[in-house]
Amino acid sequence: MKTRVTLRPGERGTKQLQAEYGDRLVCVRYRYDPKARMRYKTVELIVDEKPYLPENSADYFAEVTVRIAFHERALRDRVKASGGRWDPENKVWRMMYKD
Known part of the structure; x- marks a missing residue:
């Protein structure tokens, strides 16, 4: 599967998902599967937040x-x-x- 487009929240094509997920939405991707001739819309979400110390x-x-x-x-x-x-x-x- 190839990713052709990655959209950030607020860009055209993300408004409905942004309304649903709010600040947890990181990005929306459109993936294409040439064998199945399908386009998939995927989302990346923040599901947990915790403070951390830097690696060094x-x-x-x-x-x-x-x-x-x-x-x-x-x-x-x-x-x-x-x-x-x-x-x-x-x-x-x-x-x-x-x-």
């Missing part, structure tokens, strides 16, 4: 160093507010990558 979650929780120029006060305040710490020995800010 070790990097996500890693500590990073950030060099901020003296005149960049607003940026420095944002780093402080997100839990950043000044490292006077290396003259850099240390903070978590996720922040």
